[in-house]
Every structure is written in C-alpha cells, then in structure tokens.
Amino acid sequence: MPIPIKDDEIDIVIGALHSDLTTFMDAWRPIFSRFHLIIVKDPDLKEELRIPEGFNLDVYKKLDIDHVVGTSTSIIFSGYSCRYFGYLVSRKKYIVSVDDDCLPAKDNKGFLVDAVAQHITNLTTPATPFFFNTLYDPFTEGADFVRGYPFSLRSGVTCALSCGLWHNLADYDAPTQALKPEERNSRYVDAVLTVPARTLMPISGINIAFNRDAVGPALLPCLRLAGEGKFRWETMEDIWSGMCVKVICDHLGLGVKTGIPYVWRNDRGDAIASLRKEWEGVKMMEDVVPFFQSLRLPQEATTAEDCVVEVANAVNEKLGPKDPMFARAAKAMLDWVKLWKSVGVSSYSPGA
Amino acid sequence: MVEPATATQAAAPAVPQLKDELDIVIPTIRNLDFLEMWRPFFQPYHLIIVQDGDPSKTIKVPDGFDYQLYNRNDINRILGPKASCISFKDSACRCFGYLVSKKKYIFTIDDDCFVAKDPSGKAINALEQHIKNLLSPSTPFFFNTLYDPYREGADFVRGYPFSLREGVPTAVSHGLWLNIPDYDAPTQLVKPLERNARYVDAILTIPKGTLFPMCGMNLAFDRELIGPAMYFGLMGDGQPIGRYDDMWAGWCTKVICDHLGLGVKTGLPYIYHSKASNPFVNLRKEYKGIFWQEEIIPFFQQAVLPKDCTTVQKCYIELAKQVKDKLSKVDPYFDKLAEAMVTWIDAWDELNPTGAALPNGKAN
Numbered sequence: 001m002p003i004p005i006k007d008d009e010i011d012i013v014i015g016a017l018h019s020d021l022t023t024f025m026d027a028w029r030p031i032f033s034r035f036h037l038i039i040v041k042d043p044d045l046k047e048e049l050r051i052p053e054g055f056n057l058d059v060y061k062k063l064d065i066d067h068v069v070g071t072s073t074s075i076i077f078s079g080y081s082c083r084y085f086g087y088l089v090s091r092k093k094y095i096v097s098v099d100d101d102c103l104p105a106k107d108n109k110g111f112l113v114d115a116v117a118q119h120i121t122n123l124t125t126p127a128t129p130f131f132f133n134t135l136y137d138p139f140t141e142g143a144d145f146v147r148g149y150p151f152s153l154r155s156g157v158t159c160a161l162s163c164g165l166w167h168n169l170a171d172y173d174a175p176t177q178a179l180k181p182e183e184r185n186s187r188y189v190d191a192v193l194t195v196p197a198r199t200l201m202p203i204s205g206i207n208i209a210f211n212r213d214a215v216g217p218a219l220l221p222c223l224r225l226a227g228e229g230k231f232r233w234e235t236m237e238d239i240w241s242g243m244c245v246k247v248i249c250d251h252l253g254l255g256v257k258t259g260i261p262y263v264w265r266n267d268r269g270d271a272i273a274s275l276r277k278e279w280e281g282v283k284m285m286e287d288v289v290p291f292f293q294s295l296r297l298p299q300e301a302t303t304a305e306d307c308v309v310e311v312a313n314a315v316n317e318k319l320g321p322k323d324p325m326f327a328r329a330a331k332a333m334l335d336w337v338k339l340w341k342s343v344g345v346s347s348y349s350p351g352a
Numbered sequence: 353m354v355e356p357a358t359a360t361q362a363a364a365p366a367v368p369q370l371k372d373e374l375d376i377v378i379p380t381i382r383n384l385d386f387l388e389m390w391r392p393f394f395q396p397y398h399l400i401i402v403q404d405g406d407p408s409k410t411i412k413v414p415d416g417f418d419y420q421l422y423n424r425n426d427i428n429r430i431l432g433p434k435a436s437c438i439s440f441k442d443s444a445c446r447c448f449g450y451l452v453s454k455k456k457y458i459f460t461i462d463d464d465c466f467v468a469k470d471p472s473g474k475a476i477n478a479l480e481q482h483i484k485n486l487l488s489p490s491t492p493f494f495f496n497t498l499y500d501p502y503r504e505g506a507d508f509v510r511g512y513p514f515s516l517r518e519g520v521p522t523a524v525s526h527g528l529w530l531n532i533p534d535y536d537a538p539t540q541l542v543k544p545l546e547r548n549a550r551y552v553d554a555i556l557t558i559p560k561g562t563l564f565p566m567c568g569m570n571l572a573f574d575r576e577l578i579g580p581a582m583y584f585g586l587m588g589d590g591q592p593i594g595r596y597d598d599m600w601a602g603w604c605t606k607v608i609c610d611h612l613g614l615g616v617k618t619g620l621p622y623i624y625h626s627k628a629s630n631p632f633v634n635l636r637k638e639y640k641g642i643f644w645q646e647e648i649i650p651f652f653q654q655a656v657l658p659k660d661c662t663t664v665q666k667c668y669i670e671l672a673k674q675v676k677d678k679l680s681k682v683d684p685y686f687d688k689l690a691e692a693m694v695t696w697i698d699a700w701d702e703l704n705p706t707g708a709a710l711p712n713g714k715a716n
Contacts, residue, residue: 108471131649132525132564134618135533137549142550144543147536148565148599150649151642163497170498173510180507187505191552199559201495202511232510239511285513289494297482308559 005120011036011212012116015083016100017230020049027053029040029104031114040065043228044078055248068343074258076332079203079230081221081237083084087212088344094123096209098164098263099232105167108188118261119162119209122192126156129197133149136191136259156194160214160254160336161245164207165189169265171204173282174233177271192259197250203242206232207263210245214254217340218245218304222332225280226325233274236281240329243292248307249299284325291319308337353533354549356389357475357626364392371396374457376479377449380464381405385615386560387414389466393556397459400449402427405441407691422448434699437524437692442588444597447696448569450575450582451703452688468530469588471551481621482525482572485695489519490615499554499619519557523578523614524605527570528552529625533541534567536595536642538637542629555619560610563652566602570623578702580664581605581704583696585689592685593644594601595636600689604651608667611657640683647682651675665697701710 012023012035021039025032029052037057043065051059065074065085077085083097096119105113125139131153138145140153145154169177170185177183197200210339212218223240232238249256295314301307312333319326357363368642376397378384381404387394391414403411407423427436427448438448443462457620459479468476488502494516498555498668501517508517531549558564573582581604585598609616655674661667 093610114559119460132558132562132618134528134564134567136552140550142546144535144546146541146565146646147534147539147567147595147638148602149536150645152646153649165497170507172507176507176510180552183505183507185505187553189499189552189554190550191554195495196559196562198561199495201497202509204497204510209662236511242511258495282514285511286515289513 005124007034008093010094011038011090013083013086013095014096014100015080016041016049018043020099021100022050022052024100026178028234031116038090040081040082040086042082043074046203069339074220079228080235084221088218091214093213094120095212099206101266101268102263105264108190113261115164115261115263121211123159123211123259127159128156128258129193129255132196136193157253157255158214159257160211160249161256162209163258164261164263165204165285166206166265167262169267171232172207174271174274178275192257195256195258200243200246202239205238212328213246215304217308217337218248220244220333220336222336223329227280230270231274233271234248243288244311247292247295248304251307287322305337308333354547357469360446363475363477365480368396368459373455374459375400375455377401377446377458377460378463378668379404379443379446380411380463384411384413384463385464386466393479400453402449403450404445404499417640431699434695437695439587440589444584444587445659447582449583450579451700453575456576458575460568462569465569466624466626468622468624471609476621478527478570478623485525485617486522486572486574490522490557490617491519492557492615495559501557520615521577522614522617523574523609524616525572526566526618527621527623529569530622532625532628537631537638539632554616558616558618562608563603566598568598578605578609580697580700581608582666583693591641595634595640604671607652607666644682651678668697671695
C-alpha cells in the first residue's frame with residue numbers, strides 16, 4: 001500500500017552536538033548505511049568530528065555554513081538548530097532526522113526498530129486528519145477504518161510530517177524531569193495515528209521525518225531562548241517550529257502523524273541544573289499556544305513559503321508586543337524564507 | 353492468534369472501586385452466559401439488564417449477581433407514551449438502562465464480549481481500567497505525544513503549557529476490542545478473516561473539535577456529567593436504519609462535551625469480542641447510514657451550541673432543533689429522530705428530577 005520509495009529519495013540529517021559520533025553511527029549502521037547522510041556540525045563545537053568509515057555522507061562545518069549563508073546569518077544554525085542547515089541544502093524529497101544522542105530502540109518483541117523504514121511508511125501512507133479512527137492508523141496491516149467512519153474521508157491526505165517517540169529519556173521539560181529524576185519511558189505503544197486537523201501538540205525535534213517538497217521551509221530555526229543551551233531541556237526551537245508546521249499543514253490540507261517509530265535516548269545532562277534556563281521556555285508556551293490555536297491563514301497562501309510569511313507577520317503583530325524574542329523570531333522567519341528561496345532550491349555541494 | 357482470558361479469578365481486585373456508584377448496563381436478546389467469565393470483576397456491582405425482543409422469553413441470569421431486568425413490557429409501563437423513543441429489536445434499547453439507573457457511573461458491555469488478555473497473558477479487568485480513565489482528568493485542548501500524562505510512567509512532554517496540565521473532568525471512557533474488530537459491513541465483506549491482534553498500550557483524550565465513531569460495546573461514562581446525551585436513537589424494528597445507535601450518541605456526546613469543556617478518552621481497556629455478526633444482515637441495516645453519514649458528519653462538525661446552553665439537557669434540545677432544521681431534508685427519519693431526542697430528554701428529566709439542572713462545567 002505505501003508508495004515504493006527509492007533509497008535515493010531520502011536524506012538522513014544529523015545535527016552533531018557531540019564530536020565523537022562513532023558509537024552513534026555504528027549503532028545506526030544497519031539502518032543508515034543504505035542512505036545518503038548529511039551531518040551538520042554545531043558551529044560552536046570546537047573539537048574535530050570523529051565519524052566511522054563506510055557511510056555515504058556529506059559533512060558540513062562552520063566554514064561551509066559561513067560560505068553558503070554568510071557569517072552574519074550562520075549564527076542561526078548554532079546548537080540544535082544546526083540540523084536545519086542540512087534541511088536547507090538537501091535536495092531529497094524525504095528527510096529523516098534524529099538527535100545524535102539517540103540510538104535504535106527495540107520494539108515490544110525485542111527486535112531493533114528500523115526508524116527510517118517506519119518514518120518513510122508513515123510519510124508514504126495517507127494521513128486522516130478530519131475524523132478520528134479509534135483503531136489508529138487504518139493503513140497499517142491488520143487494521144482498517146472502523147464502523148461509522150465516513151467513506152468520503154477514507155482516502156486521506158498526504159502525510160507531510162512524521163513525529164516519532166523516545167524510550168529511556170523521554171522528551172520532558174526540565175521541571176518535569178527534575179521532579180521525577182528516575183523516571184524513564186519504557187512503554188512501547190504500538191501505534192501511529194494522525195493528529196487531527198486544528199489540534200496542536202508539542203512537536204519534538206528529537207526524532208522526526210518530513211516531506212521536504214511539501215513543507216520544507218516550514219521547519220525553521222527561528223526562535224531562540226535567551227538562555228538556549230546544548231540540552232533539549234534548554235531549547236524551544238523545535239517546539240516553535242512544530243507549531244508553525246502544524247498550523248501550515250492544517251491550512252494546506254496536509255497530515256501530521258505521531259507515534260512509532262521509537263528511538264532510544266541516552267541519559268544526558270542534569271534536569272535540575274537546566275531548570276533555571278528553561279523557565280523562560282516554559283513560560284512562553286502560555287502565550288504561544290493560544291496564539292497558534294486562533295491563527296488562521298488566508299486562502300491565498302497556497303505554498304509553504306507563503307504560509308511561513310503569513311505566520312511571521314501574525315507573530316510580529318500579535319506576539320511581538322509581548323516579548324522581543326517573538327519579534328526577533330518573526331524577522332528570522334522572513335529571513336529564513338528568503339534564504340530558502342535562494343539556497344534551498346538551487347544546487348550546492350559542500351567544501352572539502 | 354488472539355484468545356480470550358480463562359483464569360480470571362486471580363485478577364479480581366481486593367477492593368472493587370465505586371461499587372455503589374456504578375451500574376453495569378447490558379442489553380441482551382439471547383442469554384447472559386458470558387457473565388460467568390466476568391464474575392470476579394462484575395459481581396460486586398449492580399447490573400441493569402435490558403431485554404430486547406420478545407418480552408415473553410425468559411432470560412436466565414447466572415446466580416449470585418445483583419440485578420434488575422427490564423423487558424419491553426417494563427419499558428412501556430415505566431415510560432408510557434414516551435416509550436416510543438426507545439428502540440425495539442435493537443441493542444439501542446440499552447439506553448433505557450441509563451435512564452433508569454440511579455448511579456453516577458455507567459459501564460455498558462455487549463453480551464458477546466469476553467475478558468481479554470494483555471500481552472503478558474494477564475486477564476484484563478476492563479471495568480477497573482474504565483474507572484481509572486473516568487476518575488483521572490482528560491486533556492482535550494492540546495495533544496500530549498506520550499498519550500495519557502496521568503498514567504504511571506508517563507507525563508506531559510516538553511512544550512505542554514503548564515496552565516493546561518490540570519486537565520478537565522472525563523465524561524466518557526471508550527474502550528477497544530481484540531479479535532473481531534468493529535468494522536462496518538462493506539469492510540467485513542472485504543476482509544472477513546481480519547482479526548485485531550494489536551494491543552496498543554495507550555489511553556488518549558480525543559482532542560476538542562474532533563469527532564470519532566463511538567462504539568457501544570465497551571463503554572463507560574459519567575452519567576451525572578453527560579448522561580442525557582447518551583441517547584442511542586431510533587433503530588431496529590420499524591426504522592430505516594440500524595447499527596448507528598452508538599455512532600449517533602457518540603457524535604452528540606462529543607459535540608456537547610466539547611461545548612461544556614468535558615473530556616472523552618479512547619484506548620484501553622480491551623475486551624475480547626467473540627462474535628462476528630452477519631455482514632449481509634449488517635449491510636441491510638447500515639445501508640442508508642453509509643450515505644446519510646456523509647451529511648451527518650459535516651452537520652456535527654459544524655454544529656455550534658449557543659453560550660446559554662449550560663446543561664447537557666439544554667445542549668441536547670438545541671441539537672435536536674438543529675437536527676430537525678438541517679437534516680430533515682436528508683430524510684424524514686431525522687424529523688422523527690429529532691422528536692425522539694426531545695422525548696428522551698423529557699423522559700430523562702421525569703425519571704431523574706433532581707439532576708435536571710446540574711451545571712456541567714462551563715459552556716464555551
């Protein structure tokens with residue numbers, strides 16, 4: 001049932017926040033080795049990257065990033081946002097992206113999860129955002145639409161984004177993890193489901209895949225917390241990007257799925273230490289969520305680029321006055337669209 | 353291969369929760385042998401059995417259960433002319449049980465539903481899980497990617513606003529089914545051998561503004577919060593449609609829950625659905641519904657309830673008005689249904705006088 005996809009339609013984009021990627025790459029080797037990889041090194045990382053042999057990959061470092069976008073712009077690709085540079089320069093239809101502190105997980109039968117295959121399945125089978133199916137993904141083997149599901153809605157829409165989950169260290173914010181320092185996620189929920197239209201959610205950047213042709217420019221490195229750091233607890237860039245993507249998908253009639261595949265996320269960092277930094281991010285969601293929930297884009301916005309511009313203008317108008325961080329984000333979004341139009345669609349290959 | 357549980361005795365809870373606050377409503381036309389299987393889980397609770405079909409037939413209830421049985425004669429006697437709103441020769445008659453119950457919570461189950469096993473082989477106490485679902489909040493305003501955040505081993509994920517973490521009261525707990533899935537007739541005809549063997553270990557809140565097909569086979573709800581919306585419509589004998597009773601109740605319920613800020617959960621618990629109904633019989637019953645639902649769904653999706661509808665009854669009467677206004681053109685059946693919806697509320701208020709004006713949360 002899924003559209004047969006050739007390996008060369010997929011790029012795997014990894015943002016390297018750690019210099020030694022040996023364990024990471026070796027663990028993912030059985031799953032990644034067939035594909036082309038784009039590794040983007042965090043421009044703030046000083047040490048040389050260590051990457052094992054045997055992969056088909058392109059590595060982009062600070063010099064490359066500066067060369068492509070200019071030194072004044074390259075600042076937006078610092079930290080976790082470095083992977084967006086990979087999204088920018090990729091020319092493939094599908095992108096799969098996982099954090100470099102994640103390893104393959106095991107499913108409920110003990111088998112290694114091929115996260116790439118599952119993401120691609122999610123992206124190449126329809127999404128069903130207009131009516132909830134109680135047996136979850138109706139296109140999975142062994143499942144279907146249930147009684148009462150309107151037939152006219154059974155062909156579904158294109159799935160533009162696939163959001164995976166995490167075993168071990170779940171993507172909690174710092175206060176939550178600090179309150180439950182020993183809690184680890186061991187539950188395997190064997191389902192993928194479409195997030196309904198107009199329903200918003202926190203889209204984590206730790207384990208995602210998307211259709212770059214459909215929504216590429218809507219994944220954007222535009223909101224930076226004043227105290228943003230090198231732990232996911234200390235960022236909100238992906239959450240911001242995810243709110244934009246969901247609103248844009250809803251507007252364009254595209255689907256977003258969530259659920260499997262799982263990845264295994266290594267223990268890292270100290271939630272209590274991060275508490276101070278992330279408070280800003282936690283507070284900001286109180287304004288951000290109502291804003292996006294009420295956001296409606298004009299009919300004339302028919303491409304992802306157009307939609308990003310509309311969202312940026314609305315952010316500037318409605319959130320800008322509340323905090324300069326939002327005004328900066330709005331400007332960054334407009335700059336990002338320009339960057340995407342100039343770099344995102346022409347051909348480029350990295351320096352040595 | 354999915355199989356039902358056998359050794360259920362060991363799994364009975366030490367203290368049956370809510371045993372004086374919950375009624376189990378079971379519609380039946382044949383027999384209640386399936387109750388033997390559920391005995392360790394159900395015996396502490398009061399059963400309301402609604403006997404459909406020929407009232408002269410005697411339904412044997414296994415010994416040791418505390419129950420009240422109502423047949424068609426009882427329904428006619430208790431409701432008088434209002435009995436016209438209760439379906440005959442269709443399991444939709446079960447909503448009579450909701451009407452006469454005096455408890456806060458209802459669990460309803462079909463008589464071909466057995467105890468299922470979880471992946472570890474343990475028998476699932478579906479009632480206990482429903483109670484857990486109803487007693488913990490729902491989160492309809494923002495989706496949590498780790499599903500039920502109140503569950504052991506889970507929580508709200510990064511980015512979930514703290515102001516929304518208290519959640520709202522849960523009005524409905526919708527359970528699922530292993531083995532025979534709840535497919536419509538066309539799907540059953542195309543895939544007669546398909547069995548649901550996937551145990552999805554999750555409970556989640558169905559987001560506000562999203563409709564779903566509510567199945568009445570394994571369902572629990574807070575009667576005080578949403579009871580009057582659980583009318584299962586006009587089905588069966590003398591009606592042009594069948595197998596849309598729970599669907600209709602579900603769409604009305606969801607619209608009203610969304611309006612009043614109440615939550616609807618779906619997912620665990622699973623039961624084991626043992627009997628596949630005849631797809632040809634089903635096709636005849638569902639036939640009109642398959643066309644009508646193309647009009648019904650947009651109707652419910654666009655339904656707006658005015659701010660002054662602050663109780664379930666007011667919301668329901670308003671919906672009935674809108675059904676009459678907007679759906680009668682689809683078929684005169686909807687005229688009858690709209691009237692029956694009003695009759696149902698009259699019957700509800702008559703049998704439940706003190707509950708008539710319960711403020712059920714804030715209207716949006």
